Amino acid sequence: MTHKAILFDLDGTLVDTAPDLAAATDYALTQAGRPAIGLESVRSMVGDGARALIEKGFRASGGMPDPAAFEAAFNDFMIYYGRHIAETSRPFPGVATCLAALAEQGYALAVCTNKPEALSRSLLDQLGLSGFFGAVVGGDSLLVRKPDPGHIRGTLDKLGTEFAWAAMVGDSANDVNAAKAAGLPCVVVSFGYTQIPAKDLGGDRLIDHFSELPEALVALGG
Incomplete structure (x- = not known):
């Protein structure tokens, strides 16, 4: 035993995992009309889960959107990241x-x-x-x-x-x-x-x- x-x-x-997480975060943000925040910013945001990562991304790119826009961005992140999770x-x-x-x-x-x-x-x-x-x-x-x-x-x-x-x-x-x-x-x-x-x-x-x-x-x- x-x-x-x-x-x-x-x-x-x-x-x-930071490079793939950054790519997915930037994809979700740009789909929502926000600027990409890049690898180094995302690297410091990892550790509290996916929803927290997207929230931090929004706060770093202009502030939190309305709840519907946040959920849409979160879904974009999850779909993109799931498809590209091990690219780099x-x-x-x-x-x-x-x-x-x-x-x-x-x-x-x-x-x-x-x-x-x-x-x-x-x-x-x-x-x-x-x-x-x-x-x-x-x-x-x-x-x-x-x-x-x-x-x-x-x-x-x-x-x-x-x-x-x-x-x-x-x-x-x-x-x-x-x-x-x-x-x-x-x-x-x-x-x-x-x-x-x-x-x-x-x-x-x-x-x-x-x-x-x-x-x-x-x-x-x-």
Whole structure:
């Protein structure tokens, strides 16, 4: 029986999704008559889910529209992004090798992301990563999402067994705060999308490459 679990954020942690998210956001905004905001702006907006991303895009391009226009833009985003979700998105260096090594060592692996579950599964499928994970729990899978610790607990429940130890791996304050509230240590990656410097997020360990993750987990008791 597996007694240790590792939960991973998706965008900015496992996969560099910002280019495809930016393309979809700019498409939705320009369809609504707004200017495109570009990759660097979108990169700093990722992490709170798709609806929040479009809301931030509108606020950055002139303010919120009326509800009907917002819903139309959100639908445009979802359709476009669903069709182009893995055009340029790629796993960060070392991800597949690290996941394979952790699975070989007996860790149960799961994705805990604020990205909608269907989009998360589609992305993981297209990048060949789905087979590593016993559960994929998106921002719309439960009644709560990060930073609520219920998202962490719900993901562990989806793995289907009890664990003596678990940890979160992420790139944002949402990940760190959810993990801490759930009583889990959190490893922060330095290459994600956080607006706050990664070293200042309050994680228990900071890594610059996925090759460093196994050692960080052992240092935390994993």
